[in-house]
Amino acid sequence: MTVLPSSFRFSGETACGSERHLLFLLVIHHLTHGNLFPRGGGMKNRILVLLGVVLLGGLPGTVRSASIVGSKHDLSWAAKQGEHGLGGLEDYNEICVYCHTPHGANSQNNTPLWNKTFSTAATSYTVYSSSTLDAGTPSPPGQISLLCLNCHDGATGVSAVRNPPNSGWSDTVGLVGHSTMTPGQSFGECGLCHTPAGFYGGSVHDASRSYLLTDLSDDHPIGIGFPDSSKDDAFNLPPGQAGWSDIPLFAGKIECSTCHDVHDPQYQPFLNIDNSGSQLCLRCHKK
Numbered sequence: 306m307t308v309l310p311s312s313f314r315f316s317g318e319t320a321c322g323s324e325r326h327l328l329f330l331l332v333i334h335h336l337t338h339g340n341l342f343p344r345g346g347g348m349k350n351r352i353l354v355l356l357g358v359v360l361l362g363g364l365p366g367t368v369r370s371a372s373i374v375g376s377k378h379d380l381s382w383a384a385k386q387g388e389h390g391l392g393g394l395e396d397y398n399e400i401c402v403y404c405h406t407p408h409g410a411n412s413q414n415n416t417p418l419w420n421k422t423f424s425t426a427a428t429s430y431t432v433y434s435s436s437t438l439d440a441g442t443p444s445p446p447g448q449i450s451l452l453c454l455n456c457h458d459g460a461t462g463v464s465a466v467r468n469p470p471n472s473g474w475s476d477t478v479g480l481v482g483h484s485t486m487t488p489g490q491s492f493g494e495c496g497l498c499h500t501p502a503g504f505y506g507g508s509v510h511d512a513s514r515s516y517l518l519t520d521l522s523d524d525h526p527i528g529i530g531f532p533d534s535s536k537d538d539a540f541n542l543p544p545g546q547a548g549w550s551d552i553p554l555f556a557g558k559i560e561c562s563t564c565h566d567v568h569d570p571q572y573q574p575f576l577n578i579d580n581s582g583s584q585l586c587l588r589c590h591k592k
């Protein structure tokens with residue numbers, strides 16, 4: 306287990322990451338000045354202190370950094386950053402509620418207690434096409450991808466939910482409504498600020514790549530299986546219809562959750578495995 310490098314990977318991404326960053330600076334300070342703890346002794350003691358701090362500080366951090374808490378999918382945390390009064394991103398002071406609800410969920414198509422209403426039919430998305438595809442034309446996005454697209458296609462307000470927490474919740478974003486993940490610069494669009502041409506003249510982070518919209522023809526194909534090896538043998542075939550344990554397939558097909566873990570920011574951006582050296586791509590493609 307590589308505790309220190311992982312604390313760098315997450316620093317800034319989660320509240321915990323910056324705590325660990327601070328911890329690391331303290332450790333460096335101790336090693337170079339030797340006066341962090343009153344009874345700091347020789348090099349051996351310093352190494353013991355270093356190990357102790359890394360273990361005590363590093364282990365809980367490792368667990369939290371793999372959590373949705375404080376990630377870009379913690380929308381209550383996100384709503385507290387910047388100017389979301391005008392941003393049309395409701396702060397419910399809860400995390401799961403933006404996607405799930407214990408009661409009154411959307412029971413359409415067997416979704417996981419889904420707290421949102423779908424406004425785009427599966428067949429309304431433009432799918433990927435190319436003359437070199439060997440597995441046939443992709444089918445419309447599968448159910449699991451429709452959950453992601455519920456926000457990422459820009460058709461529904463990010464904080465628009467069926468069942469807000471606590472009955473009697475009063476809507477505080479009513480002025481501009483629940484903004485959508487669209488790159489336009491009008492009120493009601495996240496792009497009002499999160500685009501280079503936006504309200505803050507590009508000083509706010511550019512999120513336009515995360516606004517997939519309904520045209521998926523510029524995205525890695527989803528709703529597609531592996532081609533028959535007689536048509537294309539440049540693939541490592543999965544062990545079965547469910548894919549690998551860390552890179553799942555859905556009825557044999559690639560969907561958003563094949564590559565992404567919506568709850569886990571450990572491998573950014575919300576990837577199932579580390580893609581350094583293109584490991585994710587090479588799991589399937591023999592290139």
Ligand code: HEC
Pocket residue numbers: 377383384386387388389391392393394463464483484485486494495496497498499504508509510
């Ligand atoms: C009125 C301007 C404005 C609008 C509209 C707006 N935001 Fe923001 N947002 C900000 C500012 C300012 C920050 C803090 C600076 C930054 O992240 O670059 C921020 C930060 C964030 C963050 C935290 C990013 C980070 O890593 O620190 C997320 C996530 C986010 N906004 C999502 C959204 C979403 C989703 C919408 C639409 C529902 C939206 N914002 C609409 C101004 C806005």
Ligand code: HEC
Pocket residue numbers: 373378379380400401402403404405417449452453562566567568
């Ligand atoms: C941004 C949306 C989003 C948020 C926020 C969110 N989830 Fe999920 N959740 C999903 C999606 C999408 C799925 C189904 C896809 C998947 O599992 O890959 C899912 C599936 C689940 C499942 C069933 C499958 C599994 O992974 O076990 C559970 C349980 C769950 N979520 C719990 C939670 C809890 C608890 C929270 C809050 C701490 C939470 N989720 C926050 C989107 C979200």
Ligand code: HEC
Pocket residue numbers: 377378380403404449452453454455456457463499511512515561562565566567573574575
């Ligand atoms: C409730 C709305 C919502 C749902 C549902 C949702 N997302 Fe997101 N997602 C967001 C917001 C908001 C952001 C932050 C955009 C920004 O940077 O301003 C985001 C960011 C991301 C990012 C980029 C993270 C980064 O570090 O820049 C990825 C990848 C992502 N989502 C994948 C998914 C996948 C895959 C699913 C489904 C399994 C999903 N999302 C479901 C709202 C959602």
Ligand code: HEC
Pocket residue numbers: 450453454457514515516517525526527559560561562563564565573574576580585
């Ligand atoms: C074959 C794997 C794969 C599939 C399938 C996939 N993604 Fe991604 N996605 C990635 C990788 C890898 C990145 C990081 C790209 C980068 O950093 O340049 C990424 C990045 C993103 C981002 C951040 C914006 C960006 O371009 O960097 C969002 C949002 C996102 N994906 C959402 C989705 C959604 C929603 C789906 C389903 C419609 C999906 N992804 C399907 C692999 C995949």
Ligand code: HEC
Pocket residue numbers: 434435436437438439440441525526529530531532537552559563564585586587588589590
């Ligand atoms: C889970 C397996 C899987 C993963 C992971 C994966 N791919 Fe794919 N990819 C496929 C399949 C299957 C196809 C469809 C191939 C076909 O029909 O010829 C495809 C299609 C493509 C295509 C389009 C090929 C064409 O002929 O138009 C490209 C390019 C591509 N992938 C690149 C990538 C890259 C880059 C990554 C990593 C970011 C990646 N893939 C991750 C399985 C995967």
